[in-house]
Every structure is written in structure tokens, then in C-alpha cells.
Amino acid sequence: MEIMEKLRILADSAKYDVACTSSGVDRGARKGMLGSAVSCGICHSFAADGRCISLLKVLMTNYCVYDCRYCVNRVSNDVERAAFTPDELAGLMIDFYKRNYIEGLFLSSAVMKNPDYTMELLYKTLELVRTKYRFNGYVHVKAIPGASKELITAVGFLADRMSVNIELPSSQSLEQLAPDKTKESILAPMTQVKNLKIQNKEEVKLYRNAPKFVPAGQSTQLIVGATPEPDKKIITLAEGLYKKFALKRVFYSAYIPVPKQDSLPKVKPPLLREHRLYQADFLLRFYGFAAKEILSGESQNLNPNMDPKCQWAIDNISMFPVEVNKADYYTLLRVPGIGQISAKKITDARKTGSLDFDNLKKLGVVLKRARYFITCKGKMIDKISLVPEVLYMKLSENKINESSVQMSLFDLMPQQIETSSGGQFLYEEKAGANKTRHTVYGEDSDTAKAGLLIKNRENDMAKTAPLINERTSSTAKTALLIKEGAEIGWIGKAN
Amino acid sequence: MDRQGELIVTFDGSFDGLLTVVYNRFYENLRPDFISKRGNVQQRLDSQITDIETDFDKSAKVYEGIASKISPGAIHTVYYASLKDDAEIYTKIYRYILLGFKVHGDINNYLKEDYVLGVLKAAKTVGREANFLREFIRFKETKDGILYGEISPESNCLGIVAHHFADRFLGLKWIIADKKRDISAVSGGEGFILTDDILPDIGEFADKEENLIALWKMFHKTIANESRVNPKLQTQLLPKRYRKHMTEFQIDFNLPD
Numbered sequence A: 001m002e003i004m005e006k007l008r009i010l011a012d013s014a015k016y017d018v019a020c021t022s023s024g025v026d027r028g029a030r031k032g033m034l035g036s037a038v039s040c041g042i043c044h045s046f047a048a049d050g051r052c053i054s055l056l057k058v059l060m061t062n063y064c065v066y067d068c069r070y071c072v073n074r075v076s077n078d079v080e081r082a083a084f085t086p087d088e089l090a091g092l093m094i095d096f097y098k099r100n101y102i103e104g105l106f107l108s109s110a111v112m113k114n115p116d117y118t119m120e121l122l123y124k125t126l127e128l129v130r131t132k133y134r135f136n137g138y139v140h141v142k143a144i145p146g147a148s149k150e151l152i153t154a155v156g157f158l159a160d161r162m163s164v165n166i167e168l169p170s171s172q173s174l175e176q177l178a179p180d181k182t183k184e185s186i187l188a189p190m191t192q193v194k195n196l197k198i199q200n201k202e203e204v205k206l207y208r209n210a211p212k213f214v215p216a217g218q219s220t221q222l223i224v225g226a227t228p229e230p231d232k233k234i235i236t237l238a239e240g241l242y243k244k245f246a247l248k249r250v251f252y253s254a255y256i257p258v259p260k261q262d263s264l265p266k267v268k269p270p271l272l273r274e275h276r277l278y279q280a281d282f283l284l285r286f287y288g289f290a291a292k293e294i295l296s297g298e299s300q301n302l303n304p305n306m307d308p309k310c311q312w313a314i315d316n317i318s319m320f321p322v323e324v325n326k327a328d329y330y331t332l333l334r335v336p337g338i339g340q341i342s343a344k345k346i347t348d349a350r351k352t353g354s355l356d357f358d359n360l361k362k363l364g365v366v367l368k369r370a371r372y373f374i375t376c377k378g379k380m381i382d383k384i385s386l387v388p389e390v391l392y393m394k395l396s397e398n399k400i401n402e403s404s405v406q407m408s409l410f411d412l413m414p415q416q417i418e419t420s421s422g423g424q425f426l427y428e429e430k431a432g433a434n435k436t437r438h439t440v441y442g443e444d445s446d447t448a449k450a451g452l453l454i455k456n457r458e459n460d461m462a463k464t465a466p467l468i469n470e471r472t473s474s475t476a477k478t479a480l481l482i483k484e485g486a487e488i489g490w491i492g493k494a495n
Numbered sequence B: 001m002d003r004q005g006e007l008i009v010t011f012d013g014s015f016d017g018l019l020t021v022v023y024n025r026f027y028e029n030l031r032p033d034f035i036s037k038r039g040n041v042q043q044r045l046d047s048q049i050t051d052i053e054t055d056f057d058k059s060a061k062v063y064e065g066i067a068s069k070i071s072p073g074a075i076h077t078v079y080y081a082s083l084k085d086d087a088e089i090y091t092k093i094y095r096y097i098l099l100g101f102k103v104h105g106d107i108n109n110y111l112k113e114d115y116v117l118g119v120l121k122a123a124k125t126v127g128r129e130a131n132f133l134r135e136f137i138r139f140k141e142t143k144d145g146i147l148y149g150e151i152s153p154e155s156n157c158l159g160i161v162a163h164h165f166a167d168r169f170l171g172l173k174w175i176i177a178d179k180k181r182d183i184s185a186v187s188g189g190e191g192f193i194l195t196d197d198i199l200p201d202i203g204e205f206a207d208k209e210e211n212l213i214a215l216w217k218m219f220h221k222t223i224a225n226e227s228r229v230n231p232k233l234q235t236q237l238l239p240k241r242y243r244k245h246m247t248e249f250q251i252d253f254n255l256p257d
């Protein structure tokens, strides 16, 4: 078979693997060797789906003896099959590298014949890459569950990163959809890699030139949406994996339905859900959040309409607003819209004098979301009430009528008229039966709608809303909302 | 002395030239209101122009002064900023360095000064473009085994890009040509030189090049998930202006669709 054909087939079957970043090691050039690795990773191109192309991501082979039901390459599926020889693949990869197409290799494989046979193919390829071509750049390789310890160790000394896919978020799901794999066969290499890495660290300390075992650590990947586990379960699992196996990354892959498979539900890939999971994962890794904080309430799933940090802030509104000139770095990090870079900029810049909102803007701090949660010198940017419902409307990424949750609330309102005049939005509702008219004003249509929403909510809902206090003294417009709210008895008094 | 109007100082546009201008501020009491690349300035009636010759001994002194009195990072910042294609930038850098000598390592916290912010932003823009290029430049191998790549960047960041490849392609022969400025970086395996000489003909590309390009294009196409196609995101991450020199975005006119 032509190498072109092989590449087409084996790149195609590798594309569902998302764990493709080149990062985690910094290795300058060495004389007599080809290439280098940069720890922040380098993307060399972007594919039509907007994902970064950094590594030559291919399968060694897609011939498989296993029958995982979510996978195109399962033995029972009728697909084109191909296998690279180690020589072909190593040569191709080096040629691509020299043209600056790629940053390195990401090599995975289906299980050809048996796990050891497959792992040996991977080993031979990496050996060529490292010794014949003396390649000094980045290589990420998959460990095949069930392969012998010796092979996994040998491959680990040639690779920068190794990963074992956890595949599915629970062992029941695994049993159901990947009958040839078990929790044990997946966790065994993970444990081995973790232990070897600890051992290797000691060796490297003693002998500076000792070969390094997976210097960029290990990662894993799981499929989201093929099985019924809720986000809460997934985030908690991820937290456990980070802690137990010292994983560098957990990757989430929205399940893309494979055609001709009846036992699986036909769904569109849950991309939004995947996106929210990555945001939650980020909170775990970089923002000091615990899994149980991210989904603290009843809800088992992340809110699709709002990033999890925003949701957390609204749920914990009593902690806000924070004063930009006083709050420490970690408190700033918890403000929606303020990331690590902005938090650092703020703590640095305020050393030379206290900051106001204009200073923040100049620093490049994006206030779109942060404005609702911060004060500068004791003042908010404009008078905003910290009512969760209002914030929710403002910060929700979905417009009201696109959201089914909110739809149900608006079912109460048979007729709505939205007008705006003089920069002010007027939002009117005529309730069907008794023809009472509520008119609400707001600075913009969202506030107005939110006001209306609040009015229409039942009393017990309103009680859960934190009380408004003087620090958020209202403008005439919000005052109207509050006054009307007080009249119908849904809002508490200032404390 | 009674000076009429503002003083404009011109120099050759090089980093060393700019540092020489700073040197003259301290040792010749030459206080420019505006600094410009030679030939880029139009004299106004009320302004006077002084031209400064680049002097490497003088620039070296200022270089060390910046590294020790401000911070080693400040050298990096002003160097990157000076590569920006922007007529105002030299004056801003000059003022940035002067303030830096006063406030030392705290300089980057003086963001309330527009020129400090301007310099930092420029450095970032240049750095970002250099990063883009380091990722997106494509090479082809000639029959003689030279890797040849072309760019046409907005800022003058060939040097930064070449620096990256001096490391990455250690031991290989390579050339990067800036087609916009007609300058090139050339390496024979170790280090590189920047030159505005016209390069000798590099000869034909190797036979396997065509096949490799086809393989790469196929990989690029195949690896995208149809169910995730997102051209808006792709454009945001990989601005169209960089695609000109990228193999995978060059259209094959002889291939059927």
C-alpha cells in the first residue's frame, strides 16, 4: 500500500484523539541531534475544526482485535485497515519535522494481534526516531493496556509523555462498551508509569545524565456523552486522577457517534459540554478549586449557559464584590473574567498606586464579566445590584429564548413588548387572564427582562436570593425594580 | 540655548543606533523631542533635525546600563519593541529607557504612562508575530539539502525567528528570507547571519518535496473532524495573512476537487 493511503487511513482514525498538545518539556538543541522541545508547546497549523495541529498524530495501525463499541476501529466494524512499518513512520515524521510542519510525534495504536505485539511496534518506531534520526524533539506515545511492564518501561525512556486512556468515566460503562478492557488493565500501566517516574526522578538527581523517563509526565483521555455519567462524576474522577496518578492532563473528548451502531444513542457530539468540562478542569488545575466547590449544589451537571467560574461566583455572591486594590492574588483569581495574567497584572500594578477602572482597562483587564464582582477604591463601575437573578441574566451566554430552562419561566408571560427609548429599555408584559400590566425599566434589555423575571418568580425562590445591602445602592432604574419587588414581597430588606 | 521648535533626531533604524541616541542624551545632552529613522521624517519649519551615527561602543554601554540598572528583561522588551513597524515607537522607547533609569526594575508598573504601555504593547505584538512565524513558516529542502523558507512579516522579526531555528535546526543548513524587506537569515549549521545581500540561486528543490507537500496537505485535511468544522475559530487562531507562505493553504490548481 502507498504511504499516502496509509497516512490517510491512519490519520483519519487518529483524529478523534484530542490529547494532542506538545508541551511539558523544555529541551534546547544538542549537537549532533535534530530538534528541540519547547515547554509551552507550539502549534504548527490549525485544522478546519479550529484545533491546533502540533504533532504528527497517527495510529501505528488500525487493525484491531478488540471490539470497543464506541470506536470506528473495532474488529466488528467494516473499515479500511492499514499499518505503518516503523521505518516508514519514523522517516515520514522526520521529513515533516524538518519542514516545520510539526513539533513532534503523537503515536497511538489499535491493538494488532495482541498488546505486546503492538507495543513492540511502537517501541521500534520510537527507537528509530531517537537513535537513527537522533531526534531530540517531542514524542507522545500511548501505552497499550495489557502490554508487558518491560515494554512499557522501555518505551517510557524514549518518549516525552505517555498516556493510557481511561476511556469511560466508570467501570460499569467500560464493561458495557469496552468489553476487552478492564479498569485494572488501564490502571496498571498508569500506576507503573507514576512509580517509575518517581524512581527516575531520584536517579536523575543522583546522576545528572541518567536517561529520563517520560519527562513530560502522563495524561489520559475520556469520552464524554457516550455513557450516562453526569459532570459531577466526571469532575470528581478527574480530581482523583490528578491526585492519585500525578497526571499532567485529563482530556475530555465529546463522543462522536460512530455510524452503524445501534446499541449507542445517536447524538450530536456534546461540544458545549466538553467545553464546560475543560473550563471546570482548568479551575481544578490552576485556580485552586476543589471538585466539590465547582458543583456544590443539587445540580449534577455544569450549566451549559455559563462558564463554571461565573456560576460559582453567582452561587457565592456573598463573597463579592472584592476590592481590586486589596484582594490577594487567589481571591482575584476567583473573580469571573480575571485569569492568571490579569490577576498578576493587577497585583503588580497596584504597587505603584491604587487602581481605578480606567487603569484596569489600560492594563488590558477585560471587565465584561469582572465588572459585576469588583470594586475599585470602594466603588463599583456602575451601580449594579448583586442579585443572582440579574447577574444570571447578564452573564448567561445564551439569549433567553434559546434556553429551555429559562423558557419555562417565560411561559408565564403570554405577551411581551420590548421597546427602548433614550438608552433605556422598557419591557412590558400583559398577563393573559387578568390583564394586569407590569412595566419594568432597565439600563438595558437584559436588566429589564431580569426585573420582569424576578417579579414573576414565586416567593420561595426569591427568599433564596441574597439580600441587597447598601454597598450596591441602586440607580433610579434598579431602585424601581427593588421598590416594586418589595411591594410584591419577594425581596428582603437590606441588612 | 534658545531652541526653536522641537528637536528631531534621526538614526539608521537599528537597535544599536537607537541605543546610541540614548547615549547622546547623557553624554552630549542631546534631548530629542522626536526620534525617527533616517529618511522617514519630513522637516517642519519650526523643527530642527540632528542625525546620529550608530556607534557600537556607545550602544554597548547603554545596553549594559539597561541590563544592570533596569532589568535584563528590559533589554528584551525594548529590543522587541524596536522591531515594530511604527514611526512613533523610537521616541516611546527612548522615554521608557529614561524613566527606567530612574525607577529601575519597577518600570513596567508605570503603565499609567502611555509610552510605557506603548512599549510593552509593541514588544508583545512583535513577540506574538515572531511566535506565529516560528510556528507557521514552512521549509522546502533543496537538492543540496538546504532548508529554505519564506516570510513577509509586518514587524522586522526575522532575527527572532532565526534565533529559534538556530536552535531547532542545529547542524542543518537553512535560509529564511523576509520577502517584504529583502533580507535573509542564513545558517550553515551553527548560528546564523542576517544579510541584505542578494542570495545566490539555491537551485532546485529535492524530488521528494512534491510528494511530502501532498502528504502534508492530506494529513492537514484528514485530521479535522467534520462534525467540529469551525472556520471562524480557525481564522482567529491562524490569521489569513500568515497563510500566504503556508504549504497547506496553497491551492493546487492541477488537482481535481
Ligand code: SF4
Binding pocket: A064, A065, A066, A067, A068, A071, A072, A073, A074, A075, A109, A110, A111
Ligand atoms: S482497542 Fe478499542 S478503542 Fe482501541 S482501537 Fe481497538 S476497538 Fe478502538
